[in-house]
Amino acid sequence: MTLPIAPIDRLVVPLDVPSRADALDLARRLKGRVGMLKVGLELFCAEGPGFVKEIQAFAPVFLDLKLHDIPTTVRRALEALLPLDVRLINIHAQGGPAMIEAAAEAVRAHRNRGGKTQLLAVTVLTSLDREALRRVGQPMEPGELALQLARLAKKYGADGVVCSALEAPAIRDACGEAFHRLTPGIRPQGTATQDQARVLTPAQALRNGATWLVVGRPITQAPDPAAAAEAILAEIASC
Numbered sequence: 001m002t003l004p005i006a007p008i009d010r011l012v013v014p015l016d017v018p019s020r021a022d023a024l025d026l027a028r029r030l031k032g033r034v035g036m037l038k039v040g041l042e043l044f045c046a047e048g049p050g051f052v053k054e055i056q057a058f059a060p061v062f063l064d065l066k067l068h069d070i071p072t073t074v075r076r077a078l079e080a081l082l083p084l085d086v087r088l089i090n091i092h093a094q095g096g097p098a099m100i101e102a103a104a105e106a107v108r109a110h111r112n113r114g115g116k117t118q119l120l121a122v123t124v125l126t127s128l129d130r131e132a133l134r135r136v137g138q139p140m141e142p143g144e145l146a147l148q149l150a151r152l153a154k155k156y157g158a159d160g161v162v163c164s165a166l167e168a169p170a171i172r173d174a175c176g177e178a179f180h181r182l183t184p185g186i187r188p189q190g191t192a193t194q195d196q197a198r199v200l201t202p203a204q205a206l207r208n209g210a211t212w213l214v215v216g217r218p219i220t221q222a223p224d225p226a227a228a229a230e231a232i233l234a235e236i237a238s239c
């Protein structure tokens with residue numbers, strides 16, 4: 001029997017702030033109120049693996065580097081990153097079957113040595129709309145392509161996908177409950193959508209089958225980030 005996920009474990013907050021000091025301050029304020037802190041490409045390029053270790057003192061880390069290269073390069077990059085034993089790490093599903101398989105093998109080998117990292121595959125970036133896909137020679141609708149890439153990611157060994165919460169129900173139906181769905185683009189009722197075009201509330205995203213919710217600016221730009229995180233935890237707990 002799988003244990004239900006505690007509300008706090010579902011909440012992922014990106015450290016999308018301009019400086020190392022701001023990131024540490026935010027991590028400190030959110031300690032005990034989030035399941036994971038997301039370290040993205042900008043922060044990782046600026047501050048490196050040592051900074052990830054510092055953040056892990058506050059919460060488990062989702063290392064959001066979206067690796068995409070030839071299979072051997074992605075495998076070796078993961079082998080260099082996996083000793084950090086972050087909670088989640090990701091690749092682009094569009095890297096194809098051999099690349100996903102190489103990444104999954106590296107992550108499995110890490111887990112066989114006692115590590116806990118799980119591998120997610122990014123389906124379609126939410127910044128790409130139908131027209132942008134057409135211009136790179138991809139005739140499918142974003143949602144249709146996301147589903148195809150989720151099936152591919154599952155077949156070749158990823159543990160889940162990054163997808164829009166709007167796509168989560170179809171992906172859950174096709175790939176099963178145990179194949180995780182991490183969903184950005186979440187906005188509590190009444191907060192600004194900013195540059196996210198298609199947003200859902202935490203409750204809607206959970207009903208759609210999201211495993212983890214990435215909530216950024218409604219928390220990171222709130223006057224009191226800890227209180228904003230607690231309000232979202234309360235909404236998650238009420239689902």
Ligand code: C5P
Nearest residue numbers: 014016125126184185196214215216217
């Ligand atoms: O502030 P907001 O809640 O929009 O932040 C969402 C976070 O999720 C950002 O770090 C953004 O880069 C990330 N993300 C996203 N859409 C994706 C993948 C990641 O918004 N498809």
